[in-house]
Amino acid sequence: MNRAVYPFYFGVATLVVYSIFFVVPGIMGIYYSFTDWNSYTDEIHFVGFDNLAKIFSGEAKYLSYIENTLVFTISTVVLKTALGLLFAIMLNDGIRAKGFHRVMLFMPSIVPMLVVGLIFKSVLNPATGLLNESLRAIGLDFMTQKWLTDLNWAFKSIIAVDIWKGVGYIMIILLAGLQSIDKTYYEAAAIDGANFWQKLMRITIPLIIPALVVTTVLNLLHGLKVFEAVYVLTNGGPGYATDVMYTAIFKEFSTGNYGMGTALSSVLFVVMTVLGYFVIRLMSREGNER
């Protein structure tokens, strides 16, 4: 009965398109990671673990791609969650024009990352950028920096720009979580003489754990896949100090080192698929309960 009313062939086209253009490249990539596939010759040779050995055996460049990606991911996860929660708590009540602020804070999330990158290339320009100009105008000249070309600042600037773009989104999710908390808990706590911290740690955070899990997962997936922010702001520079996995893959791709590019991509693929397996299992279980 069910099979006749809800035929499997309805889903076949979806599975085919998704498999061919999404999954197959990922799995093929694992095979090509073990080859010297490049743009100079049509022959593809099997080279075993050469590419992977290069990545993991300490050729500084490759390890720094992995390290940068992890640093970017961890810092954006932590900072976006902390700032997002702080903003959400502040905006949760007692604010006039709440709708307006919500629209404003969410706005950067919908602007294309490429455009955000270009805008901040101007804002962070050391000579004429809005940030340094403003610092000079209020007499904080010593704080001005070459934000995108100074080795100490370039990567931090990229992280800051990504936080600027993404924190509003995280805040909205957490705000929705906060609004689902019953006010009576806080009233009871106030009667018992609880202070702000006690309320935060004992009531707010435990009750918005589901929302915090979601924001962490979103930030994690976003962070590991970062590309445009780095590509536009510094293109990996100075040197390769700010290169992450996806920009490194693009560089290998554009210089014709397909084997190496796909090896890097496969490392990311395996890590994210394993990680994703557990996350998605959690997500699909929640979906079934409803």
Place this chain on the structure above:
Amino acid sequence: MMNRGILPVLRNSIAWILSAIMFIPLLLVFVNSFKTRAEANGMNMSLPKAFQWSNYSIVIEEGKLIQSFFNSLLYACGATVGSILLASLAAYVFSRNRTRLNKAMYFYLIMGIAMPTNFVTLMKVMQWTHLINTQTGIILMLAASSIPFSVFLIYGFVGGVPRELDEAGIVDGCSPVRLFVSVVMPMLTPVLVTVAILNFMGSWSDFIHPLYFLNNSDKWPMTLAVYNFFGRFQVNWNLVSADIVLTTLPVIVIYLLGQRFIISGMTAGSVKG
């Protein structure tokens, strides 16, 4: 409480400061898009002496923006329609008929939310299917990459559509296709609108697919065109700003019109706990 008088004022001013921090960079570009080249050199917030509307016409001509605009529109609409159709069909049968196989297939589809794309081997696939450097290819890739999240959102919604409606349809003699198109799909409208807006904005903003796979500037979407324009006219921030405004305006307009759907879609699944 002693600080009842100060706290709300403080909260409200912080809210305004935060909103300003989010909005000023966007406003900066808008203001500078109307300046002369010399005025825009400093890229500050001072207002232009006279509005240079000609910046926009220069950008449209120099950057071949009309072509790019329609390319972007084609890719975004094509990918949106394609992904909605594919995702809703799959989400519908897999949600309604929860056999072991279908559950596994649903899981397989939404695994894509976490999986990264391997663009290097994707190129090989595009060569095999003769879709490299074609507009159809871009549309298919964009549709495929938005299938996982779309299926996830629609699947959750199908569960809330009462099965009694399906049964009524069957009694009235609907074929499976008719049942889906005339009975179930109309019930899915809210989630389909959300998914459509999200996918449209995502495809419009996409930069990485065309960067890898389109080497022909006639086929470039707005994002790639604006990036290329920036490379050529870096010193003319007034023109670059105008180009940025033209690229961003469509998403901002859609956002302001559909923000209810966007926020509900983007926060879906997060607050049910």
